[in-house]
Amino acid sequence: MQFKKVCVIGLGYIGLPTACTFATHGLQVVGVDINPHVISTLKNGGIHISEPGLRLLVQEATSSGSLVVRDSPEDADAFIIAVPTPFLEVDQGVYNGRSHRLADMRAVKSAAESIVPFLRAGNLVVLESTSPPRTTINLVQPILEGSGLKAGPDFHLAYSPERVLPGQIIRELTENARVIGGIDRPSAEAGRDLYLHFVKGEIVLTDSTTAEMVKLMENTYRDINIAVANEFSRLARRFGVDIWEAIQIANRHPRVKILNPGPGVGGHCISVDPWFLVEAAPDLAELISAARHVNDAQPHFVVDHIKTLFGNDLHGRRVSALGLAFKPDVDDLRESPAIQVVKLLQENGAMVHCYEPYVQDTVIPGVMIMPTLEDAIHDTELLVLLVGHKAIRDLDPGQVLPLTPARLVFDAVGGWDEHLWEKSGFTFYKLGVGE
Ligand SMILES: NC(=O)c1ccc[n+]([C@@H]2O[C@H](COP(=O)([O-])OP(=O)(O)OC[C@H]3O[C@@H](n4cnc5c(N)ncnc54)[C@H](O)[C@@H]3O)[C@@H](O)[C@H]2O)c1
Numbered sequence: 164m165q166f167k168k169v170c171v172i173g174l175g176y177i178g179l180p181t182a183c184t185f186a187t188h189g190l191q192v193v194g195v196d197i198n199p200h201v202i203s204t205l206k207n208g209g210i211h212i213s214e215p216g217l218r219l220l221v222q223e224a225t226s227s228g229s230l231v232v233r234d235s236p237e238d239a240d241a242f243i244i245a246v247p248t249p250f251l252e253v254d255q256g257v258y259n260g261r262s263h264r265l266a267d268m269r270a271v272k273s274a275a276e277s278i279v280p281f282l283r284a285g286n287l288v289v290l291e292s293t294s295p296p297r298t299t300i301n302l303v304q305p306i307l308e309g310s311g312l313k314a315g316p317d318f319h320l321a322y323s324p325e326r327v328l329p330g331q332i333i334r335e336l337t338e339n340a341r342v343i344g345g346i347d348r349p350s351a352e353a354g355r356d357l358y359l360h361f362v363k364g365e366i367v368l369t370d371s372t373t374a375e376m377v378k379l380m381e382n383t384y385r386d387i388n389i390a391v392a393n394e395f396s397r398l399a400r401r402f403g404v405d406i407w408e409a410i411q412i413a414n415r416h417p418r419v420k421i422l423n424p425g426p427g428v429g430g431h432c433i434s435v436d437p438w439f440l441v442e443a444a445p446d447l448a449e450l451i452s453a454a455r456h457v458n459d460a461q462p463h464f465v466v467d468h469i470k471t472l473f474g475n476d477l478h479g480r481r482v483s484a485l486g487l488a489f490k491p492d493v494d495d496l497r498e499s500p501a502i503q504v505v506k507l508l509q510e511n512g513a514m515v516h517c518y519e520p521y522v523q524d525t526v527i528p529g530v531m532i533m534p535t536l537e538d539a540i541h542d543t544e545l546l547v548l549l550v551g552h553k554a555i556r557d558l559d560p561g562q563v564l565p566l567t568p569a570r571l572v573f574d575a576v577g578g579w580d581e582h583l584w585e586k587s588g589f590t591f592y593k594l595g596v597g598e
Contacts, residue, residue: 344374427500486550
């Protein structure tokens with residue numbers, strides 16, 4: 164199938180690089196977003212998200228006239244939906260006495276509705292947003308068929324998940340293998356013809372529900388593996404074992420690869436997507452649900468351990484939290500377990516000063532982010548390493564010592580060398596290490 168013009172709905176971390184990449188690979192692209200700030204920033208030559216290489220790519224796409232941005236869709240050969248699919252903030256489901264989160268599909272619904280007036284026979288629509296199983300056929304298809312056209316005979320419909328890594332999005336967009344699941348074979352093939360404009364990785368064709376499951380399975384697999392590492396860290400502490408040593412030894416087994424424990428799982432993918440499976444089939448997803456609960460409870464485990472350093476009473480204690488992002492070397496704070504730890508420390512009466520090298524001017528209600536490391540540690544009793552950002556991991560304890568009155572250190576990510584810190588005069592504690 165031939166494509167000349169594509170409309171990309173949702174210009175965030177996924178939609179904007181995708182729109183630009185189509186535009187720099189020979190297609191006319193209309194980028195659509197309902198957020199006026201996004202549209203005005205892009206129209207003024209700026210970008211509203213931070214991703215290496217994106218600014219240049221946007222400039223290249225817009226200056227050539229191949230990418231234009233709009234607040235609503237228009238006629239095109241293909242439509243791509245790349246809008247957010249978070250979980251609902253307030254509402255929760257319950258199955259067998261255990262709570263689970265619910266997918267917020269309002270953006271997908273309204274994006275699909277916005278396409279209806281422009282849908283023509285022969286068009287292709289691709290949903291890229293991470294979605295619960297059968298969203299393409301049960302939610303998107305009926306909305307689009309409100310146009311009077313039928314998916315299959317009249318227009319193509321496919322699901323194609325995005326698997327890019329923030330920080331590497333522009334390279335991975337073209338290099339990663341891509342799954343394209345059609346509601347029928349011609350839809351999958353139409354999707355392949357579209358993405359062949361820039362995808363250099365393998366393109367795998369399947370049906371739309373399999374493609375939805377694949378994406379959810381990938382992130383669920385990660386979540387469960389982190390959950391077992393986190394649970395091992397609790398058991399190790401109970402039994403007087405050093406989890407880091409135990410994992411290192413276990414991983415010498417040729418078929419074992421245990422991940423590292425930490426303060427929990429965050430971000431908008433791994434901590435969200437497994438819930439979509441739990442919500443869709445709570446009776447069948449007990450392990451997935453349990454893993455989510457283990458990871459969500461891990462900040463509590465970290466704080467319980469820290470409390471023991473102060474005789475189980477944190478009232479009035481001064482603590483410095485180093486790192487707030489949901490993982491190392493990104494500026495993304497969404498669903499970050501580090502922020503959870505900070506809030507729990509505060510709820511327990513501690514006064515917490517935070518340092519996050521990637522975020523200077525973001526305001527998180529109730530969380531005090533200091534402009535420099537020195538500001539965060541100059542009046543404290545305990546340094547807590549919460550995110551293994553390289554800049555923090557590489558701190559020289561000998562140089563930290565004169566900057567702080569703290570002599571206690573708690574490493575929640577296994578990022579610091581215990582011997583170096585102890586040699587410099589600190590007393591070192593670590594997640595998952597029993598006394
Ligand atoms: N960011 C990632 O690394 C990543 C990786 C894989 C998958 N995903 C998935 O991709 C999807 C998009 O994620 P993102 O990170 O790009 O989200 P984002 O929040 O960065 O951007 C989404 C954009 O869509 C816009 N939007 C919302 N509703 C709209 C509508 N009806 N019409 C037009 N625009 C609308 C928002 O204003 C926003 O600018 C999600 O389902 C996410 O789970 C994201």
